[in-house]
């Protein structure tokens with residue numbers, strides 16, 4: 120998606136967001152979400168992408184996915200969707216970054232996780248402003264084990280090292296760790312029911328909220344625990 124920008128805003132960020140094929144997505148939420156797991160994964164990705172596109176510093180957003188349902192939903196929101204090379208998460212991100220550079224060679228490129236349903240555009244702006252000071256940066260997740268954002272300045276090689284203990288990996292590779300106050304919504308990725316409860320407490324986007332309420336109701340009807348996501 121190309122957003123309208125003022126003359127003074129002639130450059131910005133292109134974000135690349137990876138979205139796994141839905142049959143394999145959010146498996147750690149399987150027990151809690153039951154038959155709603157794939158719909159929850161789409162809802163979370165859509166809320167993340169919509170919030171990211173609302174950030175003034177985000178000029179465009181490239182989603183990498185091989186999933187037709189996710190591709191359609193995210194394309195409708197305004198993402199530029201490309202296919203998945205099916206060689207893992209970092210290959211998907213590098214593929215998206217090639218498209219990002221093709222679309223806007225003079226813009227910075229960032230990878231943003233797709234599971235940030237509480238994302239606030241103003242908090243993402245703070246992260247991107249801080250990131251622009253360095254060649255290669257990352258933001259650790261709230262647990263300080265993984266990574267939620269990785270970015271490079273225009274022209275700097277894009278070499279993301281997501282997966283597992285990626286904070287340590289990004290540090291080893293010389294990426295600058297960002298320390299920015301008040302950006303919890305950019306750090307709270309959702310993998311487990313506890314993560315989802317935390318995100319709900321921060322305040323999630325409308326699709327995730329609706330899905331969480333639906334899951335909670337169906338768990339209640341099925342005689343299971345009735346709090347948000349069976350909590």
Ligand SMILES: Nc1nc2c(ncn2[C@@H]2O[C@H](COP(=O)(O)OP(=O)(O)OP(=O)(O)O)[C@@H](O)[C@H]2O)c(=O)[nH]1
Nearest residue numbers: 137138139144145146147183184203207208211233
């Ligand atoms: N396009 C693409 N995205 C991926 C791939 N692997 C992971 N992702 C995305 O990268 C992010 C982190 O992925 P994971 O934590 O491995 O998977 P998840 O679906 O979030 O959760 P689990 O199934 O519980 O591990 C999520 O936004 C995924 O959609 C891949 O091979 N291709």
Ligand SMILES: C=C(OP(=O)(O)O)C(=O)O
Nearest residue numbers: 265266281282283285310
């Ligand atoms: C892929 C990552 O995250 P997670 O598996 O927690 O979604 C990561 O933090 O590098």
